[in-house]
Amino acid sequence: MDLVLLTGVSGFIAKHVALKLLNAGYSVRGTLRRMDRAEEVRAALAPYLTEHAGVLTFVQADLESDAGWAEAMAGVSALVHTASPFPIAQPKDPATVIRPAVEGTERVLKAAASAGVTRVILTSSTVAVLNEAKPDTLQDEADWCDIHLPSTTPYAKSKTLAERTAWEIAKARGLKLTTINPGLVLGPPLDEHYGSSLGLVERFLKGKDPMLPPMGIPVVDVRDVAEMHLRALQRPETEGRRYLASSGSMAFVDMGRTLKAAYPTRRIPTREAPKAIVRLLSVFDASIKSILPKLGHLERVSNARAVKEMGMEFIAPKAALLASADWLVKHGRIWA
Incomplete structure (x- = not known):
């Protein structure tokens, strides 16, 4: 295979x-x-592999170095590029997240082209799609984040510039590129090494905030995101297209209330904070400052293309959220 x-x-x-x-x-x-x-990685995957699973091997390569990429591409029929920096908080120097994302994408795609690997699936993000100049509108694959808005975060710029770079290289070098753009990725990890991905759910379960910001974002289950990568690879008709991975949007207060209903004894916030309080807190907390433009808005994206062209049936946002929480509690990551 x-x-x-x-x-x-x-x-x-x-x-x-x-x-x-x-x-x-x-x-x-x-x-x-x-x-x-x-x-x-082997240990994480082992319990879930079927008897007919393919062979898993590893190679050393870093987004910030040319070393190893030519060897990594040898004999490969397709590239799935998921690696990208993901900051827990927005960095003081935007270049620390933008440069590796953009240069890494450029390095990997050019190595693929040089090796004759033409099929590429890229993990992008809905932050590369959502244009804050159009709040509360249902946005789709034709939309792009406006990196010139002063409110655009370094992370959003990094994903937008990296994806735009990928499309430019694909056009110049004849690559058959598909991008998958997930919203907030929830769902169960395969092991305890999941980085900052479930940080928001951990924060809810630990009751770190007395109230929640008045905003909402697109949500998707990690299992659906993975399925979309597979279907993109299997379907040549997806070449040259973007696909939004979202099962719907959830307001933060709805997330809090969903988790509180499932874990009634925990101190989980269920009240929405007035905008004025969030703005005041942002003076003291840089991580809050980045969400100010989103206050009062429910960001929404369309999954119609993924449903129609990939046949996706998405796990509901609440189910994805509860699957995350369930895993965290069962594996002792969140103490009672």
Whole structure:
């Protein structure tokens, strides 16, 4: 079966993508910055692999270095590029997140083109789609984040510029590119190494905030995101297209109330904070400042293309949220 190169294989989304690919019969070569994480990835996937799963191997390569990429591409039929920096808080220097995302995408896609690998699936984000000049409108694959707005975060700029770079290289070098643009990715991790991905759910369950900001964002289950990567790879008609991975949007207060109903004994916030209080808090907390333009808005994106062209049936936002919480509580990540 075909060999697929999967970048950043130790990531929360990437492990699920690896599982989908392997169980579909593909062999997967995963890139790691440090080879000592190979056994961690193997152990995470092992309980879920079928008897007909493809072969999993690893190669060392870093987004910020040319070393190893030519070797990584050898004999590969397709590239699935999931690796990208994901900051917990917005950095003081935007370049620390923008540069590796953009240069890394450029480095990996050019290495693929040089090796004759033409099929590429790229993990982007709905932040590369959502234009804050059009709040509360249902946005789709034709929309792009406006990086010139003063409110655009370094993370949104990094994902937007990285995706635009990918499309430019694809056009110039003849790559058959598909992008998958997920919203907030929830759902169960495959092991305890999931980085900052479920940080929001952990924060809710720990009751760190007395109230919640008046805003909402698109949500998707990690298992659906992985399935979309697989379907994109299997369907040539997806080449040259973007696909939004979202099962719907949830307001933060609805997330809080959903979790409180499931865990009534926990101190989970269920009240919405007045905008004035959030603005005041942002003076003291830089991570809050980045959400100010979103206050009072429910960001929404359309999943119609994924449903129509990929046949996706999405896990509901509440189910994805509860699956995350369930896993965190059962695995002792959140103490009573």
